[in-house]
Amino acid sequence: MTSLLNTLSPCLCVLWIFVAVIQGDFVNLPTNDPIHSLAEEETVLLCHYKPTVGNVVVQVTWYKEKPDGNKDQIITAHHTNGQTAFGAWSRRVRFKSSDPTVDSSLVIMSTEVSDEGKYICHISTFPSGNFDREVSVIVWTIPISSLDPVILVEGQSYRQAASCRSVARPPPRLSWDTDLNGQSINRSSDNGAVSSHYSLHPLRGMNGKKLDCLVWHPTLKAPRRITNNLVVHYPPHAEVSGHNGDWFVGLENAALRCVSGGNPKPQSFTWIRMGGELPEGVIPHPNGTLTFGRPLSLSDGGTYQCVAKNDVGVGKAGDGDYCDR
Known part of the structure; x- marks a missing residue:
């Protein structure tokens, strides 16, 4: 028995060396694995098998591995019988090259989130047999964001x-x-x-x-x-301006202005004269201005108050006697 094994060992070694010599290899492999792809954009899965002299690539088939371990056939190309894509993949994939037996890279034309997973590039050669290359794909999506103030x-x-x-x-x-x-x-x-x-x-x-x-x-x-x-x-903070302390009987174009902060801006302004009604000829305006439509008289004297109002609250401001002799 020992003599027989010694006789077979050189044969086995020769056979192993022969297989190593005739086997081709996958070339131009990507440096990033898995591949990160973006939804709705094109994804390219590289697969380029280079056979040795005397061998020929007969057929290329791409598969996607299912969660249960089975394979979903995507597309195949035969060196004489042409190409066939399967099922829903037929509208979404193509080979990158016009000669898939030379460059077998697969193009997913519009990537979907469901495309994430493991893919297999299956190369059938003659006479050496079959060779596989696995490619994993991770699909990213661009953020959809909103802010609610x-x-x-x-x-x-x-x-x-x-x-x-x-x-x-x-x-x-x-x-x-x-x-x-x-x-x-x-x-x-x-x-x-x-x-x-x-x-x-x-x-x-x-x-x-x-x-x-x-x-x-x-x-x-x-x-x-x-x-x-x-x-x-916040509520308005009203202030009265326009009176500089030197108003006198007979002054024309006299006016008081209600200046108010507040947020939102006040929707209404109300002018009152403390202890009585506004004098005849005194006109309140929606913008907070109170105009005297005639020359000032002694009857215009008094304390005037502005009330500014918004949706939050009110602000009041007033000042003393505006009319001097």
């Missing part, structure tokens, strides 16, 4: 000021760009959706301040900024 009112308790939401593959990351004194809470779900909620104590000095949401994702070269300015409503 909340209108706050001064004096309210600590509460949510804005919500930012985004969904993508892989899940995005959210952050806030602001100088406001508040806190954020982030949440995520299994479908790639994430959200971030920013809360604070609303003060009138915060109105108009930046509260931007930043969306971070590997498909973006830089974070996407969703701009937003905080809105805080």
